Amino acid sequence: MRAENRCVYVSGMDRKRADLIADELEGLILEGTYKDGARLDEVQLAERFEVSRTPVREALQRLSQSGLVEQIPRRGVFVRQPGPVELLEMFEVMAELEAVCARLAASRITDQALSDLHAANARCDEAVAAQDTDGYYLENERFHAILYRQSGNGFLEQECLRLYRRLQPFRRMQLRARGRLPQSMAEHKAIVTALEKGDGEVAAAAIRGHVAVQGEKFHHLMASLKHAAE
Amino acid sequence: MRAENRCVYVSGMDRKRADLIADELEGLILEGTYKDGARLDEVQLAERFEVSRTPVREALQRLSQSGLVEQIPRRGVFVRQPGPVELLEMFEVMAELEAVCARLAASRITDQALSDLHAANARCDEAVAAQDTDGYYLENERFHAILYRQSGNGFLEQECLRLYRRLQPFRRMQLRARGRLPQSMAEHKAIVTALEKGDGEVAAAAIRGHVAVQGEKFHHLMASLKHAAE
DNA sequence: AATTTCCATCTTGTATACAAAAAATTTGAC
């Protein structure tokens, strides 16, 4: 009988070099060290990471699949940062996916998860009060992760996490907007309230507004993009 | 100045061997030649395709990313067909994504696209009348592709196409259900009607019911799975 | 007899070597 050995990713599992390089490169691209359009030279990277071209190529293929770089056959791989249009599209999809999570979660969520959401929100509040932006991002992510999980759909959860990670650096810029943090917190609370009432449509609408890029956020996003492209 | 050379995938572009192998393997897995849990031996595949291990490994990594196989470090790669639960989850996400497309399309769709949808439906009808299942699948896919496009969100469109392709073989089994084809056609027409009226919520609900696995479809899906796993 | 340890073998992961295609540079003609 086939064992239920799915999702048994032991934390301490030593990964191969290609995986580590992929993670490292992902970080370098997302943090802006490699600008949009920059070519990623295999041999340079191999020297930089002190490995052969093989694991570097493997890492680049991974990044190509996740959309961070574009691989043009026999030409090389190039950093492919989303432009303004694509970014807005991605945020729209994120908003809709989270809205789906909220709607599904409204009837599936556990009491435990509800209190977890409250707890995450409380820690978010503390972080805001302490001007601890890193802490805020961490708890914010936890809040959203709980929501994804409570959709009761593991596949949806994974897809949401994937897109959340992809948008992480841009979200960071977005939240710089003055006064966004308290507003964001209020939105979190409205979402939890709707979930407690079991009102899926209200929860969905609330989180759609929470995630979507609109009004003020739009200008900040554009400004940050211009800055990143310089 | 950076050129607008995005999405210029010329059809005649000669692809590298690894790409061809990835496609071939994908087909073999989806058509069931390689059953769930089967190990894909690098050297065997290299011999089979008469290439070295390098392009085979590249292809396997690609399949690993798209979820068709699972790569366990230093153990090998194994075919990873979704189980019943995961499959239901994927169909649920597909239904929700298409519902989002419908809701967005309701206010963004062009007259041209509406007539294209009518045309695709007409050809679907013809295929049903002619018992031409292959033709039906083709036109059905076109119908859905138009809808994705009319969401006005290129990123969403791509994600939908990705999942649609992934579910293709299972959808095939699902539509075997007796009397499903006429019902499916009626649903298509209801969707177009809602879109014409610009009623996003109705269109979303219609397509959600169209795609979701429920009632009869559930049993057929389970039966087909049992058959595929033998 | 059962279990554990060690060794042989096999498989994956990485390094290097080679081939082919694209980019760059040089050279030649006009």
Next chain:
DNA sequence: GTCAAATTTTTTGTATACAAGATGGAAATT
């Protein structure tokens, strides 16, 4: 001086060689 063709150089794609971890079985110990 400019443009174009050809050669050189660089870089990607593939093959092979090597290293390290995993599997399986045999031998030794309890």
